[in-house]
Amino acid sequence: MGCFDDGSFNVEVENGVMGSISCEEEGNRASIEDAVKILLLGLGEDINREGIRKTPFRVAKALREGTRGYRQKVKDIVQGALFPEAGLDDRVGHAGGAGGLVIVRDLDLFSYCESCMLPFQVKCHVGYVPSSQRVLGLSKLSRVSEVFAKRLQEPQRLADEVCAALHQGINPAGVAIVLHCSHIHFPDLESVFLDSNHQRWLKILVSSGTGVFENKNADEWADFYSLLKFRGINIEKVHVRGSSYQSWCTQSSLSAKVSSKIGPVNPVMATAVASIIKSLGEDPLRQELVGTPSRFVRWLMNFQTSNLDMKLNGFLHSGIDSLKTNGDVNSSDKKLHSDLNLPFWSQCEHHLLPFHGVVHIGYLISDGYIPIGKSTLQSIVHFYGFKLQVQERLTRQIAETISPLLDGDVIVVVEASHTCMISRGIEKFGSSTATIAVLGRFATEHALRASFLESIPSPTSSEGQ
Amino acid sequence: MGCFDDGSFNVEVENGVMGSISCEEEGNRASIEDAVKILLLGLGEDINREGIRKTPFRVAKALREGTRGYRQKVKDIVQGALFPEAGLDDRVGHAGGAGGLVIVRDLDLFSYCESCMLPFQVKCHVGYVPSSQRVLGLSKLSRVSEVFAKRLQEPQRLADEVCAALHQGINPAGVAIVLHCSHIHFPDLESVFLDSNHQRWLKILVSSGTGVFENKNADEWADFYSLLKFRGINIEKVHVRGSSYQSWCTQSSLSAKVSSKIGPVNPVMATAVASIIKSLGEDPLRQELVGTPSRFVRWLMNFQTSNLDMKLNGFLHSGIDSLKTNGDVNSSDKKLHSDLNLPFWSQCEHHLLPFHGVVHIGYLISDGYIPIGKSTLQSIVHFYGFKLQVQERLTRQIAETISPLLDGDVIVVVEASHTCMISRGIEKFGSSTATIAVLGRFATEHALRASFLESIPSPTSSEGQ
Numbered sequence: 027m028g029c030f031d032d033g034s035f036n037v038e039v040e041n042g043v044m045g046s047i048s049c050e051e052e053g054n055r056a057s058i059e060d061a062v063k064i065l066l067l068g069l070g071e072d073i074n075r076e077g078i079r080k081t082p083f084r085v086a087k088a089l090r091e092g093t094r095g096y097r098q099k100v101k102d103i104v105q106g107a108l109f110p111e112a113g114l115d116d117r118v119g120h121a122g123g124a125g126g127l128v129i130v131r132d133l134d135l136f137s138y139c140e141s142c143m144l145p146f147q148v149k150c151h152v153g154y155v156p157s158s159q160r161v162l163g164l165s166k167l168s169r170v171s172e173v174f175a176k177r178l179q180e181p182q183r184l185a186d187e188v189c190a191a192l193h194q195g196i197n198p199a200g201v202a203i204v205l206h207c208s209h210i211h212f213p214d215l216e217s218v219f220l221d222s223n224h225q226r227w228l229k230i231l232v233s234s235g236t237g238v239f240e241n242k243n244a245d246e247w248a249d250f251y252s253l254l255k256f257r258g259i260n261i262e263k264v265h266v267r268g269s270s271y272q273s274w275c276t277q278s279s280l281s282a283k284v285s286s287k288i289g290p291v292n293p294v295m296a297t298a299v300a301s302i303i304k305s306l307g308e309d310p311l312r313q314e315l316v317g318t319p320s321r322f323v324r325w326l327m328n329f330q331t332s333n334l335d336m337k338l339n340g341f342l343h344s345g346i347d348s349l350k351t352n353g354d355v356n357s358s359d360k361k362l363h364s365d366l367n368l369p370f371w372s373q374c375e376h377h378l379l380p381f382h383g384v385v386h387i388g389y390l391i392s393d394g395y396i397p398i399g400k401s402t403l404q405s406i407v408h409f410y411g412f413k414l415q416v417q418e419r420l421t422r423q424i425a426e427t428i429s430p431l432l433d434g435d436v437i438v439v440v441e442a443s444h445t446c447m448i449s450r451g452i453e454k455f456g457s458s459t460a461t462i463a464v465l466g467r468f469a470t471e472h473a474l475r476a477s478f479l480e481s482i483p484s485p486t487s488s489e490g491q
Numbered sequence: 492m493g494c495f496d497d498g499s500f501n502v503e504v505e506n507g508v509m510g511s512i513s514c515e516e517e518g519n520r521a522s523i524e525d526a527v528k529i530l531l532l533g534l535g536e537d538i539n540r541e542g543i544r545k546t547p548f549r550v551a552k553a554l555r556e557g558t559r560g561y562r563q564k565v566k567d568i569v570q571g572a573l574f575p576e577a578g579l580d581d582r583v584g585h586a587g588g589a590g591g592l593v594i595v596r597d598l599d600l601f602s603y604c605e606s607c608m609l610p611f612q613v614k615c616h617v618g619y620v621p622s623s624q625r626v627l628g629l630s631k632l633s634r635v636s637e638v639f640a641k642r643l644q645e646p647q648r649l650a651d652e653v654c655a656a657l658h659q660g661i662n663p664a665g666v667a668i669v670l671h672c673s674h675i676h677f678p679d680l681e682s683v684f685l686d687s688n689h690q691r692w693l694k695i696l697v698s699s700g701t702g703v704f705e706n707k708n709a710d711e712w713a714d715f716y717s718l719l720k721f722r723g724i725n726i727e728k729v730h731v732r733g734s735s736y737q738s739w740c741t742q743s744s745l746s747a748k749v750s751s752k753i754g755p756v757n758p759v760m761a762t763a764v765a766s767i768i769k770s771l772g773e774d775p776l777r778q779e780l781v782g783t784p785s786r787f788v789r790w791l792m793n794f795q796t797s798n799l800d801m802k803l804n805g806f807l808h809s810g811i812d813s814l815k816t817n818g819d820v821n822s823s824d825k826k827l828h829s830d831l832n833l834p835f836w837s838q839c840e841h842h843l844l845p846f847h848g849v850v851h852i853g854y855l856i857s858d859g860y861i862p863i864g865k866s867t868l869q870s871i872v873h874f875y876g877f878k879l880q881v882q883e884r885l886t887r888q889i890a891e892t893i894s895p896l897l898d899g900d901v902i903v904v905v906e907a908s909h910t911c912m913i914s915r916g917i918e919k920f921g922s923s924t925a926t927i928a929v930l931g932r933f934a935t936e937h938a939l940r941a942s943f944l945e946s947i948p949s950p951t952s953s954e955g956q
Contacts, residue, residue: 076575109841110541111883114891114930118899121928122887129925161883163841165912168919245937252944253904253925376574376628418576418626422587426579434583439718447630453918454633460594460718463586465579472710479717 051090054305058086061298061305062378068295068323070331071414078375078414085378088446089306092138092145095176096307103170104195107163113156123159125199127246129253130167134455136448139209140178140314141275143299143322144380145445147455148175148184149206153250154192155199155238162196170195171203178308178315181207181274185234193236200237202250204264207232210380210445211276212371215328215412219405224369226382230274231264295323329373329413360390360435362474364481365400370407374446375414383442383458385424388478389432390467398431417442417461425463435466437478516555519770523551526763526770527843533760533788535796536879543840543879550843553911554771557603557610560641561772568635569660572628578621588624590664592711594718595632599920601913604674605643605779607742608764608787609845610910612920613640613649614671618715619657620664620703627661635660636668643773643780646672646739650699658701665702667715669729672697675845675910676741677836680793680877684870689834691847695739696729742786760788794838794878825855825900827939829946830865835872839911840879848907848923850889853943854897855932863896882907882926890928900931902943 062082066073073079113124120126135148152167174187185203192201208227218224238246299319300310308315368385385407391397410423417440425438440461447454468475527547531538538544578589585591598615617632639652650668657666673692683689703711764784765775773780833850850872856862875888882905890903905926912919933940 080571106545109881111881112887114887114928118894119890119901119928119930119934121890121903121930122883126883126886126929127925127927128883131923131925132921133919134921156883161881164882164909164924168912168922245940248937248941249927249944252941253927253947416574416576416626417629418587418591418593418621421591422577422579425584425586429583436584438586444629447633454598455920456597456599457633458596459629460592460596462592462714462718463579463584464591465584465586469584472713475710476713476717479714482718 054307055086055090057305058089058302059083061302062086064298065295065323065326065378068292068298069326069329069414077416081376081378084376088377088379089302092136093177093306093308095173098173098176100170100173100191100195103166103173104162107166108160108196109163110159111156111161113159120155123156123161125155125157127153127155127249127253128161128164129153129250130164131254133168133171134453135171135175136453137175137177137179137184137207139275140180141318141321142325143178143318144210144212144325145448146181146207146209147448148181148208150175150188151204151206151254152188152192153202153239154196155246156196157199158197160196162192167192178303178306178318180314181205181230181232182234185232189234189236198237200235200239200246202239202247203234204250204254205232206230207274209275210382212325212328212380212382214325215408218371218408218412222404226369228274228276233264291320291323291327295326296320299323326373326378331413360392361394362388362477362481363391363396364388364478365403366482368400368404368407370411370420370440370442372411372415372417372420372442373413374444375416377446378414379445381415381417381442381444381446381459383440386439386441386478386482387424387428388437388468388481389428390435398428403428417444417459421461421463425465429465433466435468436463437465437468437475438463439479439482519772520551520555522770523554523767524548526767527551529763530760530788530791530843533757533763534791534794534879542881546841546843549841553842553844554767557601558642558771558773560638563638563641565635565638565656565660568631568638569627572631573625573661574628575624576621576626578624585620588621588626590620590622592618592620592714592718593626593629594618594715595629596719598633598636599918600636600640601918602640602642602644602649602672604740604742605645606740606783606786607790608643608783609675609677609742609790610913611646611672611674612913613646613673615640615653616669616671616719617653617657618667618704618718619661620711621661622664623662625661627657632657643768643771643783645779646670646695646697647699650697654699654701663702665700665704665711667704667712668699669715669719670697671695672739674740675847677790677793677845677847679790680873683836683873683877691834693739693741698729742790756785756788756792760791761785764788791838791843796878825857826859827853827943827946828856828861829853829943830868831947833865833869833872835876835885835905835907837876837880837882837885837907838878839909840881842911843879844910846880846882846907846909846911846924848905851904851906851943851947852889852893853902853933853946854893855900863893868893882909882924886926886928890930894930898931900933901928902930902933902940903928904944904947 059082062085063073066078066081071078111123113122113126114120116124129151131151133150133152135150136145137148138144139146150171152171170192171188174184174191185205189201189203206229208229211225211228213221213224235242235247238244296319299322303310303315303318310319365387368387370385371380371382373379374381387403406424406427410420421438421440425436429436442459444459447457464475468478524547527550528538531543531546536543576588578587578591579585581589594616596616598617600613600615601610602613603609604611615636617636635657636653639649639656650670654666654668671694673694676690676693678686678689700707700712703709761784764787768775768780768783775784829851831851833852835850836845836847838844839846852868871889871892875885886903886905890901894901907924909924912922929940933943
């Protein structure tokens with residue numbers, strides 16, 4: 027696509043409404059698309075395959091949108107949203123536009139980790155103490171926070187930047203920020219089989235304050251926390267600035283350990299990631315970003331096609347052939363057996379973003395004999411997870427793989443959270459997805475299917491944050 | 492503002508990025524702004540007052556954005572998002588692109604009630620059974636739902652329209668929709684003093700199905716519900732199409748009862764609301780919308796300025812003067828007394844949208860003598876709630892009103908949900924706001940303030956949905 031004379035043309039933006047986009051914007055997006063093609067080729071994918079043909083376009087659009095904060099100005103947001111509001115005489119007390127603390131709690135944000143480029147989720151709590159008989163429109167506290175969240179970030183810097191920007195914009199007596207950040211903790215292909223208690227999220231609490239909140243021991247902080255504590259925030263856990271951050275982004279600590287197994291990072295792919303970072307409006311040479319391209323590529327290589335096929339072939343030959351022996355039992359004597367909550371990790375091929383959750387498998391057994399152990403099923407789940415996927419296909423592939431070993435009567439349910447549902451335009455934070463594959467008797471006998479579905483536990487204990 | 496030759500010009504859109512807008516769009520917005528000015532004048536407001544000077548602009552922007560579904564096409568969203576995906580041979584089972592049920596759960600949406608024009612919240616659950624070896628990108632199920640939610644709606648029609656549109660767009664074996672809708676239940680000024688157990692939300696569950704889901708008793712519905720039930724959905728409560736809807740929007744049923752007290756609806760204001768409906772892209776003569784302008788105006792008149800001042804003056808003269816008697820007790824002997832969780836209802840003057848929540852009041856008493864009963868405090872809270880407000884001012888006004896009656900030592904905390912935080916651009920569904928006013932010893936003694944703040948219970952039991 028070329029650019030028109032007026033420097034803009036219409037495109038379909040995320041919500042289906044037409045919007046306008048500048049020549050420079052278009053140039054940056056095209057450059058991200060080219061870089062994503064290089065990454066897909068590096069993963070061994072056919073970039074003309076139907077499912078991923080438009081992935082470069084989608085990734086570029088989502089990344090530009092997810093980092094739109096680089097192109098936003100706090101001044102534009104705060105301007106015109108400061109309202110005159112009476113306060114009290116200082117000798118009487120504090121309220122309204124002079125000294126009454128204002129807090130907006132539980133703002134859902136997401137950001138991109140500057141260390142590994144995966145999105146992370148943020149519960150954001152913002153407070154400020156008005157002065158000069160002025161208050162800020164409440165929604166602007168959220169909008170200003172978004173400006174800095176929609177960049178490549180690190181929790182403490184995010185808190186500091188929001189805090190400083192609000193202080194400058196409102197000129198209040200003080201600003202306080204508490205962020206509750208959750209970073210998805212993806213295992214890598216090498217370690218996932220060994221680590222059965224893999225922790226799904228790494229969490230950190232950080233805070234930042236200006237003015238009356240500059241001193242961590244100020245009474246104003248105590249007031250602020252009093253109004254947060256009973257919303258599930260435990261102040262004991264707030265990260266102290268300057269202390270070690272090792273546990274936050276595991277990609278950085280893991281990569282050294284596993285790099286010897288995965289081999290050196292493909293330099294062409296790393297250069298492509300660096301060019302993406304530049305196109306988003308960042309300096310790839312900024313100290314914290316220098317290692318990011320290698321970390322992202324190393325993580326991405328968990329999902330290369332050849333990894334998977336090679337390993338699964340070896341696995342099927344050595345481990346499963348011998349299991350296919352009890353096909354002669356009368357099928358009506360069989361009982362339902364369920365293996366629930368097998369975790370999986372995968373990568374959405376439409377957006378190159380993680381999706382993850384649990385797999386529930388049901389099949390029929392005779393006389394209590396279990397032909398496939400749970401750990402074998404877990405391995406099959408991991409094998410199909412670690413590739414560019416869609417959830418519907420993952421569900422079918424697991425079912426098809428185990429079906430011949432189980433006389434063809436199999437049900438597979440996959441429950442997942444998709445990062446693309448939160449980190450793109452629609453930002454549906456609490457949503458989750460379920461897909462089903464039903465084979466043999468599970469396809470035809472509703473009562474059998476129902477008794478399996480009823481056995482699936484509530485997802486609150488096994489899924490998401 | 493005039494229109495440029497190319498039929499579009501740049502405006503600041505909600506996220507602070509520049510966008511483009513057509514002449515027609517601008518004309519509609521200007522016409523909504525004019526109508527909002529008429530409504531503000533009808534409420535007895537000075538439309539040049541600083542806080543509401545830009546309210547017509549903000550309301551017009553928010554309403555256009557909140558009803559953008561009228562200007563969106565499902566075809567544009569679904570097109571290019573249908574992916575080829577292998578299924579199974581029908582004789583073997585159902586999975587992937589042929590027969591495997593796909594569900595996206597817990598999508599947070601909001602819509603505008605066509606009966607009263609207040610926003611209502613929706614938990615949306617969408618399912619479909621793919622056919623023809625094709626699946627739809629998961630986020631599109633959310634986007635298509637949004638198209639119909641962002642209109643003036645009624646729960647059953649919303650479910651039916653999303654269902655029909657998805658069926659037409661995907662051409663699957665069937666589509667199923669379950670919506671869990673919550674309509675804010677505002678009391679009116681006349682009844683709020685009598686109704687101490689006022690129900691804050693009215694909820695309804697509706698469903699709609701096409702294809703294999705057309706029959707309510709189909710096995711496919713049982714599968715769908717199995718995967719919803721353990722997410723807090725009780726299928727017993729699903730509304731049966733055609734049965735009475737009386738309890739959904741109380742504005743329609745209430746208005747007849749209270750209209751005699753409030754008096755006839757100002758016809759100029761009603762005409763202004765009808766013109767807003769037209770500018771949003773709707774037909775104000777559509778059967779369900781004919782009574783909407785009157786209902787909206789009747790509801791809005793709860794917040795007229797004169798209502799409040801007249802009543803509060805009367806109240807203060809008759810009820811409170813006699814209370815101001817115990818000012819001579821030594822203040823250090825006093826003990827903290829808390830009145831918590833006093834509900835309030837108000838209207839944001841920046842956006843003409845409801846905000847509501849609870850007020851917590853603390854003060855000092857001697858010898859167990861309580862100078863102001865809880866019901867008196869509740870009345871004061873209601874008096875300041877029922878007007879065009881901002882939360883910071885509400886907090887200050889309550890504190891200032893009761894302070895002289897309590898020797899000047901008062902703390903007031905207001906916790907609220909703001910509809911403008913969910914029904915405008917930022918759509919922060921779980922957020923809440925807290926404001927504080929501290930007078931006298933509560934301003935200077937941190938330990939006293941802290942002991943009150945710690946006594947405020949967790950909001951989960953008292954607030955929001």
